[in-house]
Amino acid sequence: MAPAPSKLYADDVSLLLVLLDTNPLFWSNCALPFSKFISHVLAFLNAFLRLHQLNQVVVIATGYNSCDYIYDSSSATSGSSGTGKMPVFCSKLLENLEEFVIRDEQLEKGGPGGGIASSLLSGALSMALCYIQRVFRSGPLHPHPRILCLHGSQDGPEQYVAIMNSIFSAQHSMVPIDSCYVGAQNSAFLQQASYITGGVYLKPQLLDGLFQYLSTVYATDLYSRGALQLPKSVGVDFRASCFCHKRTIDMGYICSVCLSIFCKHHKKCSTCGSVFGQQAQSDVASSSNKRKMSDS
């Protein structure tokens, strides 16, 4: 079913796309200061780049209004040397990150007020997948790609459809989405993303030891994953959002033709236009959408 990537490098050459949550509304309330978080992440990225000369990292910042590429190791000149305090690529990355955060904030002022607490995960995922597609098409040899979401802010139900579409396209091109969730509650989106694409979902218990989590679990290349038992999530929250009000629901109505989900009974499906019959009983919901979602 999947268009098998034509020719990969041997074994463990990897392309890691990191989606970095930069939502200020989340980080201002988080137990782990952003500065510490980023230092863990930078150390991890550096370690990852050291593993193989051909390893490649792309960092995408996920803001609350926009997202953008902030670092790409393939376009950087040289990563091995440094000034003695910090590897060259880190300072470059931090510079870009700062610019991005300022830009992201300005967008907020221009647009409608009343900040949303969630980050633009769907946009970042699509950008990552676009990048991977470009790599696939670039030539006969390319590294094994995978996506790592370093996310903290809560899910935005309004992004449900876009995120699910990204997840399925990642599954289709056999790109695992790993997710490391540093927020308070579990993220249903990321749980589903990792579950469907065969990645790892983990919510670190001790945020101070983030580097250890990252290096133990997420540094494992796809080749070694065949030999190792990585953490598996115990329960996955398969709840969906309805297409009409973008609310997360336990039970709802599903269009029998296109599988759109609604929280209330409609006469006509807003997605495909099929006309529904009469509502049978007052509140007998259609079959558990839990199953529907996991099967799809």
Add this chain to the structure above:
Amino acid sequence: MPQVRIIAKNFMDMVAALPAMKLDRLYQNAFICEAILRSLQPLAKKYVIQMCYIEEPITSKSLEEWVLPGGFSKHKVAIDRLLQLRIFSESFDRTTGTSYRMNATFQINLQKLITCGAILPREPMPSNITIRLPSSQELETYALQQWECFLLQLINSAQVERMTNISPSMMRIFQRGLLTQRDKEAPRLTESGFQFLLMDTNAQLWYIIREYISNSEEIGVDPEDLISFMLELSFHETGQAYNMNTLDEIQRNTIKDLEDLGLVKLQQGRKESWFIPTKLATNLSVSLTDSSSRKEGFVMVETNFRMYAYSSSKLHTEILRLFSRVEYQLPNLIVASITKESLYNAFENGITAEQIISFLQQNAHARVAERVPSVPENVTDQIRLWESDLNRVEMTPAHFYDEFPSRDVYEAACDFARECGGLLWEDSKKMRLVVNTEVHLQMREHLRRQK
């Protein structure tokens, strides 16, 4: 090509074989730590990164808990390698069992590498001193030319117009194992010599460097210094100039030899001189694990067994001549055909069909490299068939028995030979049989007892 791997790994074996003290001294250089980290198997790399900030010993049980049932052999290989390179040290405790601890020097250097990056012992020279640096394109051509010139001299010194400066004694060392010379005949390539030629550049380079290092002791240089210098060199930036004054005496001598191999280009300014590492040098640390740095291919094979090689290199002609008949040569094109005779010649010299096929596949021209398969199937099949043709007749030393006194004795002998698993042929009408030489003695004993 399995040989490539063996030779590439052998270099790390050489590092692993160094005495503990020297190994510890090597690990004081952050670049060597990185190069060694890169040379490890994927799983071993992961263990090293994972243990990077753990100073306590980790029990082998807790590592094994992560391993899936199917992955135990890989785990074992990874751990063995780490122990061999003394990156992990093993200790045994009654209560907790075996536990591993990371080499402190290695660990500290790795931590530094991860958080601070590493500094090369020498800075690139500012561009106002160096007159004109070669462009990356020029540098690459230069490197390849040097390397091919060296290879050509290695296999066939008569054909070279321009000799490299490598001393004849050094050349003989390289040729040892690759060439044989009988009295007054011209030197001939040995089996491993043929295989060497079909390898990719990086593997060849490591082979030569390994020979170079292992013979360094004879000229009074510590192999450890050379190993560390080579590995360090691979982290220099391609195309940048580095001052020769930053090198010590031994390194300066080495670098002159490396110039002949095409690893560096030496330039002389008004006052100072400098060296410029080429791609060959900076790819050294990559090639330890696999041959991912591919060069442009040049060979096209057609279904009619004709081969077009877009190359003007003499070396390529020589290599193609190993297994095909070169029909004509144009300035940038070699046309050859793969024939039964040319292949038999190759097989006789110890080249295998698989090697030829993988050579053709690895060097496929960009136009055909994208196609699957890049070499027509009928050609690859035929090459394999011709090889198996040679192995059609199998020779077994045997003994022939006849003139048995009676049918009973004959049948008993047959049964006995069958039991021993040495009966090759029997003719019950004329009471004759043939047995394997291995059971001949037992057979004789048996017959004697019958009498």
